Each structure stands twice: as C-alpha cells, then as structure tokens.
Amino acid sequence: MPDPGQREVLMREEASRQVGGAVRLTAAERRLDAHLHWLKKKEMAAAQFPPAMHFFKARALIQRSPIFKLLQKMPKGGVLHIHTSSLVSVDWLVKNVTYRPHCYICITWDNSVRFLFSSRQPFPRWDCLHWQLLGALRAKLGDPSDFDDGLIRNLTLFTEEPDVAYPSQDVVWEKFEKAFMVAAGLIAHAPVLKDYFYKGLEELHNDNIMYLELRSGVSRTYELDGTIHDKVFTLNMFQQVTRQFVRDHPDFLGARIIMAAHRALTLSDITSAVKEAIQMQRDFPDLVVGFDLVGREDGEKNIWYFKDALSLPAQIGVRLPYFFHAGETDDEGTEVDGNILDALLFNTTRIGHGFAMAHHPLAKEIARKNNVVLELCPISNQVLKLVSDLRNHPAAVLMSEGHPLVISSDDPSLFGSTGLSYDFYQAFVGIGGLKANLGTLKELAINSIRYSSLPSHLKESGLLVWQNKWNAFISSYSGQPHHKGTPTLS
C-alpha cells in the first residue's frame, strides 16, 4: 500500500503550490477557513451551484450566499481592471442622472437611445433626428417605472434569458459596445462625470475596496451650453474628485488612470494616443500610470499590428508602462491568442484577462519570471461567452499553480454586478473549488496592492492599512462559532 504519510506529504505539497498555498494562517484565520470550507461544501452540494450557472441567473442565489456576504465584508485591496464607462451602477445613472434638468433623449433607428444635456433644444445628429426633453416625456407617461426599466436595459447586458438574448460572442459584443455608447451621453456631461467618479469610488469603498486603477479613454466632457473640455480638464477633475474622496474616507488609498485607446483605431491614431499618454504621464505623474488597447481583441489588429506605435516610447527613451488586454479568447492558435506572447514581448506590466494564458506554457514562464500579474475577470468572461461553467475557467489551472493573479470586475455595471465581491465569489467558489482557501483570498487581496502601479512606499503603507482592516475583519468573526455543526454566520 502507498504510505499514508507519504500520500499526506504529496497532497500538502500540491496544495502548497496554489495561489495562497504558502500563506501561513493564524489560529483565528484557520477557524474562519474551516468554516468557509464547510460553507463551500454545502453550496457545492446544493441543487443549483451558482458558478455553474449564467451570472444573470445566479446573481440572486449569490446574494443569499453566506460566503458572498463574508466576501463583501472582507477587505479586498484594490481593483486594477475596470473601465470608466461601467464604474457606477446603472440604477444610479437612470434614477439620479436622467432625472436631472436639461436631459434630452432620442431614440435611434436601431431602437437604442442617446442622451444629451443641453440648455437648448439640441440639433439633430446623424443618429438622432428627434431629441425630447426627458422630464417632459416622463410627465406624459404617468408612471415612468416601465420606461426607466427600458433605459436600464439599454445600459446593461442584464436579461432574464441570457442564452436566448445572446446566442453568440458576436451578438453579446454588439450589445456590449452599444451600451457604452448609450452611457456616453450621460457620463461625458462635465457635472455628471464629477458626481459619477465620486459615486464610483463610493461603491467600491462600500464593497471594502481601498484603491482603484481605471482603464479610461479619458473622454472629453461637455457643458450645457455646448462647451467642450479637453482631456486635461477630465484628468484634473478626476484628480480633484479622488483627493476629495480620500479626504472624506481616509482609509482609501487613491485612484489612478491607465490611458486606453480603442484597437479599432488606425495605426496612426494609436501612435497619437501613445504620444498623448506619454505627455499625460509627464503632466500627471501621480495619476496617469500607463497605456492599454481596449475593445474586443481582433485578429487583424493584434498587438503586433501596432508594433510601430508601441515601440515609440522605448525609441525616444521614455518608459510608458503597458497594461495590455491580451488573449481574451477561447480560440487557440489564432492571432488574438498570440497577443499573450506579444504583450509580454512589449514588457507589459500586467495582462488584462489572459483567458488563453493557461494554454501558453512558455508565456506562463515568462510572466512568472517577469512578475507579470494576470487580471482575472470571471464574470466578464462568462457574460461575454468565453466559458459557461466557471469551474472550467482556464484560470483554475493558473490558481492551482500559484500563477500571479488579481481578481477584477472589468465592467461591473454592464454585467449587473458591483464592486469585487461577486467576482471574488466566482473565483473562490467556482474557479478555485474546494481547494481555494482563506490563504488564497488573502494572497489575492495582497496581490492587488503588490501588483498595483503605486510607488513602493505607498504600497508599503497601503499594505499596512490593508493588514489592519484584515485583522479587524478576522476578529469580527473570531467571537462567533466556526465549528462544523453550527453554521450561524450569515
């Protein structure tokens, strides 16, 4: 018979390799861990297992999960991969922003909507012939709740029957890009954007997140009279809002921006965007941290296609950190799949998504050697139809190997999620399975500060703040019974 002691050693050795496998837990942490393990077993044995279901159907179940409730209270560190246009709950956009005065709406030919704040009747545009004042429209309707629900549907992907509504990646991406266009008219109004940023930070803070790095096109903003502000205005506003927020919430570390350009642009556009990012980084050294290409990865316009633009900083002796989306695909061996290696060749600081990373043994080694963390966004990958049952997410391989990972939410408001707790739930319960433990959660939270763009002294002080929060979180549970018989936590 194989030696049971030797078997135990091998099982421990394997467990030690996973994300968080080297984390030593305190006695109080071990008690909470045992309780979490027990809760997870229970959820895995239930008739409906949320990570195996589409998030739109699983959300209500997750909200009732005691693990989820615990994750909400857990200090999760920072969120490193999130896009400006879906930072804030759509509910707030509709119930607050669209109720503000001077908000016009128009129905487009393809039955979508556009918004515009204006002090006078807006001119017709190619996509919007007839603008109506939203207040006047709602006054005609009597009860506007159905109408408002319709607006919400325009601003999110959420639907009761996702498999029917989104039969393919193409369909879901089309709706995805459309929703961004709907939101743009609201968010780009300067006074709204200011509130929007603050509200976004507040939602993160409410979910026990203490830091943000935002992928942003840094759109120009407009005033009621049609005045257009440039990107510098937006960056200044973002910086001021962040400073105000940190004054109001001293445990919040701050927020920084990764300048993003859409990969649908031409090579010469991207060249300009890279130059602009270099300039902004110079002008806002504590705010602008690097550059990324966004939008659906495309075989024709892969990272290598933009090589001349992306080589520019090195050529002129400037360091512009890259944070590339790469390998957000389940098609192996394609040009998009190849972005993983190219992102690393361009010395990317982190990799966004990297859904295909597990299929690239050499790229995996290079990433680990160069300390390139992967930003894992489980709900995004599921909603955008890369994987249906999250137990089969390829990051399960990366987690089991201790590959550097952070959890992120990508476009929470579009997916009907908020903060990081939903994505942590999917990573912890679905992707990590029974193996993932409190050490995994701890390492993932620490990673989000360790792999942030904060300068090292701020990382150190940030980690101290986080550790205090973590200790408080653990103590808040340590008085309660965690042993197996009495699952009283909720």
Add this chain to the structure above:
Amino acid sequence: MPDPGQREVLMREEASRQVGGAVRLTAAERRLDAHLHWLKKKEMAAAQFPPAMHFFKARALIQRSPIFKLLQKMPKGGVLHIHTSSLVSVDWLVKNVTYRPHCYICITWDNSVRFLFSSRQPFPRWDCLHWQLLGALRAKLGDPSDFDDGLIRNLTLFTEEPDVAYPSQDVVWEKFEKAFMVAAGLIAHAPVLKDYFYKGLEELHNDNIMYLELRSGVSRTYELDGTIHDKVFTLNMFQQVTRQFVRDHPDFLGARIIMAAHRALTLSDITSAVKEAIQMQRDFPDLVVGFDLVGREDGEKNIWYFKDALSLPAQIGVRLPYFFHAGETDDEGTEVDGNILDALLFNTTRIGHGFAMAHHPLAKEIARKNNVVLELCPISNQVLKLVSDLRNHPAAVLMSEGHPLVISSDDPSLFGSTGLSYDFYQAFVGIGGLKANLGTLKELAINSIRYSSLPSHLKESGLLVWQNKWNAFISSYSGQPHHKGTPTLS
C-alpha cells in the same frame, strides 16, 4: 521594438512543446498539414462551430466536415478506453439482434425495457412481470419503425434536445447507467456476444483502428435454455473471436481486456474482483492486461477507500497493472478530484479521463516522470456534462504542454458516435484549436500503440504496420492539390 526574429523563436519554442510539437513532418505531410490548417480556419470562422455545440447537435455538421472525412481515413492506431457494453452501434443491436428468434421484451415500471433470449416463456422477475415475444409484438404493430426507434432511444443517450433532457450530471448519469442495463439482456446472450465482439472489431477496423483494449466486467453469458456460462467462457470466446478477426483482417493487431469492477460494490467485493483479475491474468496472459474500477466516481468510494483491496497484488508479490478512471469531475478539491493523485500512488499504468489533471501540477509532473498516459475522451466528457464548449476542455492545457495523451471514445454507441474519428475531430479541432497540427495527430496515433499493453516486440511490429498505413494515407493525398486556393479534398 521586440526583435521579430526573437519573437519567431519564442513562438516556435512554444509550439514545439505541444503534443506532436517535436514531430518532424515530411514535405508531403507539410502540404497536407497546410491544407488541414486552412480547413480548420474555415470551420472556426463558420456560424456554427461543432466543438462549441453539444455533440448531439454537432454530429450532422461533423459528418459533413472535410476534416472529419480525412480523420476517418487516417490510421489512428489503437483505442485504449472503451467499455464492452457500448462497443457496437445501437442500430445493429436493434435492427439485427432484436430481430433474432426467441427474443423477449418487457416494459419495466419506470418505462424502460429489458430483453431476454429464451427457448420458452421467461419467468417473471422483480423488475419484469410480463415478457412478450418481440417477433409476435412486432407482427401486431404493422410498421415497427417507431417502435424500433423507441428501442434505440432506450439504448443510447442520444436526443435532439440534450440540454432539456439532461439538465444535470445526476440526470444524465442515471440515464447512462440505465442504458447499460437495457443492453445487458441482449449482449449477455452467448451467441449474440460472439457476433457482438466481431461486429465491434469490424466497426473499429472500418474507422481505421488497428487495436483495442476493452474495459470489461466480463459478464457471464446465458444460452436459450437458461444455461449460464462463467467468465472463463466469455474470455475464451473473446479470444477466439479476436483470433478469427485477425485471420480475416491481417492488418489488425488484436484486442485485450482490462478487467473492470463497478465502484458501487463493497470493499470485499472489490477484493474478490482483484483476486479474480489476478487469476484471469495468469490464465489468459495474452488477453487480460489489468484492472480498473468503473462507474461514476464517487466521493465516498474513492480509490483510497479501496486501498486494502488494491494493495493485495503487491502484498502477494504479483504485478496487476491498474488502468484507473480518475478525476472525471469538474469539482476541484473534492475526494473524486483526489483520485488523480491516488491513482498515481497505486502506480496506475494509464489514467482514464483525468478531466481534473490540468488542475494538479504535482500529479502532472509525476505522470510525466512515470510515463503515465491520459486517456482523453472528449465527447464523453461533454455528454456527461463536465464541459459544454470543448474549447474549454482542460486537456487544452495538457495538449499545449505535450502531456502524454491518447484519444479514446469511452462509450461510443451510447453517445451516438462510432470508432475514434469523432473524438479525434473534437480533440484536433476543438481542444487543440488552430495550434494542433498533423504532427499532433501523428503523435496521438503513435501514442495509442506506444502506451498500449502490448509487449514491446508487438509494439514495434505494430508501429511498423501503422507506419506503412500512415505512409499510404499521406500518399493518397499527395497527388491532390493542397494549396490554399483550392480546397478540393472532401
């Protein structure tokens, strides 16, 4: 800019690690490979991509695929993981076997059926109160085609709407185990079993397979008058049928048996089964090659649960090779998941399924070091609801790393497939993606002989026979145009 030459080197280095990555192709092979690549790109770009769909919906598409037609003609070596009860097409069972004289049928309380060949009216059994002679029943029906279709549905999992019929793993496994019971009454009739074996070998041979290792419970068989034969009778019959088949088809290498016991049995039953396997291996040294536990893996009765039984051979100084099913699960960190490591601790010769292998970095290393091949059964994993889109099959990771793999079909007749070509299609087009190439196919075919239980001199001669078939296969395409513009192969 990253050096394009260096980039090329890294891409090649990564490609060289995959299954078949070290295979050197001849000029003719490279031409065929380029053509396959082109065909694959075309199939990936189509509106419906078969590996992303449920096999029951994809089958008709696959049958029309020129890649599939090519794989049918390709010499695929041996099939190493297939179960007796689903070796032969259900069509043949219904259209041939149930039309034989003396075949009785009964409808069970749960609306399933049982069959029995008998020279007189069978006695009622607990599950079968009323037996009817099938010939007489059909005579009453006029056109029996609907009735026969009903029988086929009882014998397979196939259905037009698999997601509706099988909402969960539990439901599909229940139907799966039921179908085995339906087939048992037909197959266990001694004269039928003899024809069944021959027919099974013929179906494999028609799919250009040259060798078989069968997982078999080696059921006792019965005669019309109720006589029951023991397992030795069955093994003798199998050996005779195989010899006859090899005489009729001299390019067929033969067939061997892995004795299988159902893991639902008790520890003492399994102890007896192990002893029996040892005895049979002694009595049939050219036929019985080892032992396996079959049936759905179960947390309570994991491999370690049977450790006393499985340690028996080593204790008495006998070598009984194991071929364990292990890790046929998507639940990480569970007892079933742990079977992977335990199978290796019991020195398993191969691993059946190993769906969870990619999540076990240490087990992966041990398997490679000990040359333990994994028997990959893509269609089985999909039909039994471990993964829906085969691009997300965790074996994609193993393929990219060159992990030792063979392709197998598990229960082809139950899944509505036949031979190995369907599973090769899924592995080559779906799991391997655009990266998998003709070298991959070649290595997978060679592996099926290299990792068989054949003694080394038979492996060598078998590989020679295979190489000749392969060369003929390549030449049969080399006269045809393979360049990109003219996809004339079909």
